[in-house]
Amino acid sequence: MELYKIHPRDNVALRGHDKIALCDIAAGEKVIKYGFPIGVAARYIRAGEWVHSHNLVSDLENGGAAVPFRPFPKTERKNAGTFLGFRRKNGKAGIRNDIFILPTVGCVNGICERLARETGAVALTHPFGCSQLGGDLDATRKILCGLACHPNAGGVLVLSLGCENNTPESFASLLREAGADEARLRFLTVQNVGDEIAEGKKLLAELAAQVKEDVREEIPLSELVIGLKCGGSDALSGVTANPLVGKVCDRLVGYGGSAVLTEIPECFGAENILLGRCTDADVYGRLLHTIDAFKEYFRSHGERIDENPSPGNKAGGITTLAEKSLGCVQKGGTSAVVDVLGYGERVRRRGLSVLNGPGNDIVACTALAAAGAHMVLFTTGRGTPLGGAVPVIKIASNSELASAKPGWIDFDAGTLLGGDAGAEERLFSLVTAVASGGKTKSELSGCHEIAVWKNGITL
DSSP, rough: OOBBBBBBOOOOEEEEEEEESSSOOOTTTTTEEEEEEEEEEOOBBBHHHEEETTTTEOOOOGGGOOOOOOOOOOOOOOOEEEEEEEEOTTTEEEEEEEEEEEEGGGGHHHHHOOOOHHHEEEOOOOOOOOOOOHHHHHHHHHHHHHHHHTTTTEEEEEEESSSSOOOOHHHHHHHHHOOOOOEEEEEEGGOOOOOOOHHHHHHHHHHHHHHHHHHOEEGGGGGOOOEEESSSSSSTTTTTTTHHHHHHHHHHTTTOOOEEEEEEGTTTTHHHHTTBSSSSHHHHHHHHHHHHHHHHHHHTTOOOOOOOOHHHHHTTTSSSSHHHHHHHGGGGOOOEEEEOOOTTOOOOOSSSEEEEOOOOHHHHHHHHHHHHHHHEEEESSSSSOOOOOSSSEEEESSSSHHHTTTOOOOOOGGGGGTOTTTTHHHHHHHHHOOOOOOOOOOOOTTOOOOOOOOOSSSO
């Protein structure tokens, strides 16, 4: 099998999923991949030797100075094509016309799921909304509000118990403040009715009658927002799938569209790449603060900032967090970073935004949806059946996974290893097809998971 060297400065290359030393590397010397250090040699490594966790260790705890701010030019916009979407009353565009059943509290999840089974609506269940205080409760409410106001929803039934911290009245007020289309909202507090199933079906039927009248129309690609996520990564994720998604991201941003990159812990070790692409000093400062605050979040819980690669990541050939991060940030291509969003905030500027949040797959996909992403481009080397509140396009980093899991995987990026020159065009075409109504594998399987970042005490 041939060795694949990613960057001219690298002192390791890939043979399949394995890193192979290209020269002798002394103990304590930096190991270079993607042109950047991914850790240091734990012992002397001979040229041709396999490099992994037995002889390579992280060096992230030693930190490193952030690159100084220099303005990065915004991407030039040009006219592009269209997709077929739904124009909402507030002017926003949606790519789905789903009816969401959104619980304000986890106590009513079973009712939501039964109503979804019997009506075809989408239940977005979660375990929170009660026994939370302060900022923790506020974050949950922001995420739920972002989902309820999402333009992919043709209608929303907000289902409450009636005694939770996230009270039906306060949540309804939050939705009004956020500009939700009240004609497309229905509220049901189950403690106040005798037969909650019958009442829920009645309200869902009212929403379905409205949704039935909606039709798709041509909408400029400049209004499309994509979320960027990787999960179950392997050593090829940063070589095939992530750079390919980065090209699609750059192309959409070049057309005036938007992309959102999250997974802040998976920027550790690669933060200078993103900091070097900030458009102004304010964006630079907010991004640096967001990354530093997330590192402090780890330390405040007594955890090392580099204890991230999962067992699956390591089995797939990823050794250190810096190595994982350098592959992860490639999903953002080379686009300028125009904004930094707090957890639960929604996209404000066209271009590439960085969203605060953890790397956990379901939490991150939910945060991207709540931020306004119409769909999520999800790269994976290990595979997952995961779905979300919005369509999730699963992109395999290797052809073996795509072949083994055709019910999970929407696109095979492993063909890039054979010099596939048409992959970018095909993936961009898939994105526009999904925006126009084409179903993803997770949608066909009925997978619509959501999760909220729980970051506080439970009463």
